[in-house]
Amino acid sequence: MTIATRIEGGAAYVSVAGEAALCDPAGALFLPAHGLLVVSDLHLEKGAAFARRGVMMPPYDTAATLDRLARVVEAYDPAAVISLGDSFHDVVGARHMPEPFRQRLGAIMSGRDWFWIVGNHDPEPPAGLPGRTVSEIAVGNLLFRHEPAARACDGEVAGHLHPGARIVRRGRSVRRPCFATDGRRLVMPAFGALTGVLNVRDRAFLRLFEWNAFRAYMLGTGKVYPVDGKMLSPG
Amino acid sequence: MTDQPAFSPDPAGPRLPEPFLRWFAERGWAPRAHQLDLLALAQGGASVLLIAPTGAGKTLAGFLPSLVDLALRGKRRPGEAQRGVHTLYISPLKALAVDIERNLTKPVEGIGLPVTMETRTGDTPAHKRQRQKLSPPDILLTTPEQLALLIASKDAARFFSGLRYVVLDELHSLVTSKRGHLLSLGLARLRALVPGLQSIGLSATVAEPDALRRWLVPQNPPGAMADLITVAGGAKPQISILESRERVPWAGHSARHAMPEVYEEIRKHKTTLLFVNTRSQAELLFQELWRINEDNLPIALHHGSLDVAQRRRVEKAMESNALRAIVATSTLDLGIDWGDVDLVVHVGAPKGASRLAQRIGRSNHRMDEPSKAILVPANRFEVMECRAAIEANYLGAQDTPPLLDGALDVLAQHVLGCACAEPFAADALYDEVRTAAPYALLDREIFDRIVQFVATGGYALKTYERYARIRQTKEGLWRVSHPRVAQQYRLNVGTIIEAPMLNVRYVRSGRGSAGGRGGAVLGKVEEYFLETLAPGDTFMFSGRVLRFEGIRESEAFVSNAAGTDAMVPSYAGGKFPLSTYLAEQVRAMLADPARWQALPDQVSDWLRLQRDVSALPKRDQLLVETFPRGQRFYMVAYPFEGRLAHQTLGMLLTRRLERAGARPLGFVASDYALAIWGLSDMGAMATSGAAPLAALFDEDMLGDDLDAWLAESWLLKRTFRNCAVIAGLIEKRYPGQEKTGRQVTVSADLIYDVLRSHEPDHILMQATRADAATGLLDVARLSDMLSRIKGRIRHKALDRISPLAVPIMLEIGKESVNGETSDMLLAEVADELIEEAAGQR
Structure with missing residues (x-):
């Protein structure tokens, strides 16, 4: 299977199970036919979650993630938004979120259908926030859920794994978060400001994809770079 | 003016008890003069620095005051309370502590002293450490990290109540690092617990003994110094x-x-x-x-x-x-x-x-x-x-790096340690910290910010008050808010942050990372080196040539490689830059043809050739050559200031050349020289006034250009990571689970990015910039050089490469420039994909 690569304004078009989608360099996915914007693994209030355990991470991650979220929501003006799980870093995150952040998030959500998909970090609806909480949701040919199913699976869009890819050239290496897809399913990069990455060459990804059709859409500065699976390095 | 206790040697001379004299006599030895001098000074109540070459009986000299004091004290009578540690010995190496125990046992047994002696290091089993706390030995041999842990324990005051002496071995090597800063703070704490405590420092020859002498005594009054005994060097090597x-x-x-x-x-x-x-x-x-x-x-x-x-x-x-x-x-x-x-x-x-x-x-x-x-x-x-x-x-000219001001990340660690031992008053701790020489000039404002950092991270945005690690009591004392905090402190103590390392595990050829559990672990290699390898690449390790098979989790899999040719691992850890002193000697030698006689013919011939076709710089000059080669133009400068300073200079010069339109493509730095290449004729630009060398090498590059470059630099990220771990912002490991280096690296980079855009003046960012300027960037040295060569740049516009330029030109291509071009690299790979898709490849 070949995937046509078209880049527009820094974003790259992909086709997943026949649905056209746009991979935005900020790490969001937009489906023009459905007016749907998808973000995954926001991990809001991650800094505060660490602080609760005595590790004083900078308290700026929530603001940074919300800034980024506001920008993509403004740019695509979607009718509906799916937050694909792990929206908050821990169960009490939403309840303890400082009021200014709560208002900011409310403003971003206002006037759109908003779906919180439950994740392993946030198995319950976020306290005191609007939007519907579901475990998965189907749109067109696609099924959106937090954790990818164990086997190859048509039309699934998932998050959870924080995919990243690495290339090595002339003794130098570049590692970036990425959209990971074989054209049948897609795993979203983590959108949150304080989130790490897991290399797509890791075992956790092994059974998820048709590897000869695999491509990583690596997030550059203001631009997405499609890189063929065989050019990627482990580690 | 504060009263300074005046110490003088005991007028009766040193008191060496009879059993000691007999022990020396039985061996046909006599105590050496410096051993007796030190004893006399110590018996008069002084702290002393002993500078002596290897083999001068330094160890015995250092312990003699303790041994004599212990001999005079006599045995503990049954029923008498435990006496606590009498002498604390601190060395930079675990192995040295073990070695000293062995060496001291001979005189202790020979003289028949009622002295107990034990080591306490990271390798000491938990039950033994526990026992040591209940029943301490007379002499405890340990490391700076273990001292920090002892001080942070609740019974520290009792444990050290009988302490008389601290012996600091290899002081010259301890004081130049953050470990030394940690130790100096520990020493300040000990002196607060035991006001009459005496320190004895043992050191190899150093250029600035006064810095070490200040280090040994409380800086109260400022500038106070320990007594000094110097033993002249032995036979010339x-x-x-x-x-x-x-x-x-x-x-x-x-x-x-x-x-x-x-x-x-x-x-x-x-x-x-x-x-x-x-x-x-x-x-x-x-x-x-x-x-x-x-x-x-x-x-x-x-x-x-x-x-x-x-x-x-x-x-x-x-x-x-x-x-x-x-x-x-x-x-x-x-x-x-x-x-x-x-x-x-x-x-x-x-x-x-x-x-x-x-x-x-x-x-x-x-x-x-x-x-x-x-x-x-x-x-x-x-x-x-x-x-x-x-x-x-x-x-006899010796150089050690100049001593630096106390690091703030280390101070943060110490402040938390103090709170773990017992609640502290900020005023008292501030005064105590300033008695440590590296922190003598610490600002109160900075100290208070460090306390805030320890409490809640010290951020301008105050949202963590309710999660604070230390809190003020009604009486104004700072105490830990939860026992978990003390536990975290104990697991993260220390200042040695190793580069992330992966185990190298042996497997059979071709099994790759997917095959089985594999064989023996051969050792550890820095992760960043392994990252540059592709499966099938060969490298040398553990004395054999190995084939890289792949990485799985925290292990690299390797197999035996056929043949003996290998790509050699390059470790950053072992590369020391040329010292300032040696650099000056080399410049002087270069400038003085009379001294070339001492050099082998092939080298002096090379210098003569250089003098004839180009020039040799005078001692205080900077020689800059420009010449074309192939399709490119080169500029080679010879500052002789060491690789780190040259790398920083290279980064800054390429920025300036870029602005001047010289279209620089890259640079390479060695200990001696720096070569920059580009598409425009930098020689012509220098002579025409388009890019005059005086302006190019002006000191003002250390202002905005440095700041702008630093902000993006991977060097700063690496430095930040170390500071964050030492300061306790990032945990070295969780109870029962050590984080792998990669996980720490990723999160440290993310935290750095978040802080840089939201609070660039955070105390940890300040600590990071200060560290980078002295460490990886060697900015101080670059700055000295730039002011030295002002008005003394000698430009030689040549039509071809000079003999002196050959070595640095050969380095081109061997070392990659760590620029900020990762997006270019991405674009290149993506372009290949598109070309492939379009059928052009």
């Missing part, structure tokens, strides 16, 4: 430079050309220690020596990445004189004596004169016999450097 019959290479660091001659020397001596500057050199030379080892001499390899068990085997064999030669890096650097070494060979440039003295001290550990050493320069600049080092050693 016999040092020669290997005059190879082979051609000395222009560039490179392997010294492979000289190995047959080195092998001859090994054959002629009983035991040879072969020192190199980096682990990769050690691997290469070990391999090379075995290739020509026709007599099958027992030659071993020892460096810090090898598996501990293997290192211990080598040390054992060394002790029992079973080895003829050992190839080693700085892991064997400090004053531990092993076996009967009669020759030290130093391969590559010695980089710093005091480093050289330390290493030569290894050979022949008896003070009155000369040590024997051979230097083997690996290239022509190193020939000059070795010559300069020899002359420096004979002159």
Whole structure:
């Protein structure tokens, strides 16, 4: 299977199970036919979650993630938004979120259908926030859920794994978060400001994809770079 | 003015009890003058710094006041309370503590002293440590980290109540690092707990003894100093430079050309220690020596990445004189004596004169016999450097890096430690901290910010008050808010942050990372090196050529490689820059043709040729050559300020050249020179006034250009990570689970990015910038150089490469420039994909 690569304004078009989608360099996915914007693994209030355990991470991650979220929501003006799980870093995150952040998030959500998909970090609806909480949701040919199913699976869009890819050239290496897809399913990069990455060459990804059709859409500065699976390095 | 207690030696002279005198006499020895002097000063109540060469009986001198005091004190009567530790001995190396225990046992038993002695290191089992707390030995031999832990425990005040002396060994090497800062704060704490405490510092020769003397006593009044005893150097070492019959290479660091001659020397001596500057050199030379080892001499390899068990085997064999030669890096650097070494060979440039003295001290550990050493320069600049080092050693000129102000990340760690022991008052702790020499000038405002940092992270946005790690009581004392905090502190104590390392595990060829569990672990290699390898690449490690199979989790899988050619691992850890002192010696030698006589013909001929076709810089000049070559234009400068300073200079100059329209493409830096290449004629631009050299090399580059570059630099990210771990922002490990280096790296980078955009003036960012400026960037040295050469730049516009430029030009392509071009790299790979799709490839 070949995937046509078209880049527009820094974003790259992909086709997943026949649905056209746009991979935005900020790490969001937009489906023009459905007016749907998808973000995954926001991990809001991650800094505060660490602080609760005595590790004083900078308290700026929530603001940074919300800034980024506001920008993509403004740019695509979607009718509906799916937050694909792990929206908050821990169960009490939403309840303890400082009021200014709560208002900011409310403003971003206002006037759109908003779906919180439950994740392993946030198995319950976020306290005191609007939007519907579901475990998965189907749109067109696609099924959106937090954790990818164990086997190859048509039309699934998932998050959870924080995919990243690495290339090595002339003794130098570049590692970036990425959209990971074989054209049948897609795993979203983590959108949150304080989130790490897991290399797509890791075992956790092994059974998820048709590897000869695999491509990583690596997030550059203001631009997405499609890189063929065989050019990627482990580690 | 504060009253300073005036110490004077006991007027009756040192009191050495009868059993001591008898013990010396039985061996036909007499106590040495410096041993008695030190005893007299200590008995008069003073703290003392003893500077003496290896083999001068430093250890015994340092412990004599303690032993005498303990002998006079007599046995503890039954029913009498435990007395606590009498003397604390602190050394930079665990192995040294063990070594000292062995050496001290002889006089203690020989004299028949009722003295107990124990070590306490990271290797000491938990039950023994527990027992030591309940029933402490008279003399406790330990490390700075263990001292920090003891001080942070709730019973610290009781444990140290009987303390009389602190003996600090290898003080010259301790004081130059963050470990030294941690130790200085620990010492300040001990002095607060035990006001009459005396310190005894033992040190090799240093350029600035006063800095060490201040270090040993409370800086109250500021500038107070310990007494000083200096022992003149023993027999002068016999040092020669290997005059190879082979051609000395222009560039490179392997010294492979000289190995047959080195092998001859090994054959002629009983035991040879072969020192190199980096682990990769050690691997290469070990391999090379075995290739020509026709007599099958027992030659071993020892460096810090090898598996501990293997290192211990080598040390054992060394002790029992079973080895003829050992190839080693700085892991064997400090004053531990092993076996009967009669020759030290130093391969590559010695980089710093005091480093050289330390290493030569290894050979022949008896003070009155000369040590024997051979230097083997690996290239022509190193020939000059070795010559300069020899002359420096004979002159007794020593250099250690200048002592730095106390690091703030270390202070944060200490503040938390103090709170773990008992609630503290900020005013009192501030005063106490300033008695430590590195922190004597600490601002109150900075101190308070550090306390805030420890409490809640010290952010401008205050959202963590309710999660604070330390809180003020009603009385205003700071105390830990939860027992978990103390536990986290204990797990994260220390200042040694290793580069992330991966285990190297042996598997059968072709099994890759997917195959089975694999075989033995050969040791550890820095992760960033392995990241540059692709499966199938070969490298040298643990004395063999290995094939890289892949990485899985925290392990790298390798198999035996066919053949002996390998890509050699390059470790950043072992590379020391040329010291300021040696650099000056090399510049002086270059400027003075009369001194070329001492150099081998091939080197002096090379310098003469350079003088004829271009120029040689005068001692205070900077020579800059410009010339075209191939399709490019080159600019080569010769500041002789060491690789780090040159790298920083290269980064800044390329920015300026870029702005001037010279279209620079890259640069490479060595210890001696810097080469920049580009598409425009930089020589013509300099002479026409489009980009005059005086403006290019102006000091103002250290302002905005430096800031702008720093902000994006990976160097700063790496420094930040270390600061964050030491300061306790990132945990070294969780209870029961050690984070792998990669996980720490990723999150540290993310935190750095978040802080940089939201709170660039955060106290930890300030600490990071200060560290980077002194460490990886060597900004201070660059700044000195720029002001020195102001108005003294000598430009030679040539039509071709000069002889002096050959070595640095050969480095091009070997070392990649770590620029900020990762997006370019991404674009390149993506373009290949598109070309492939369009059928162009």
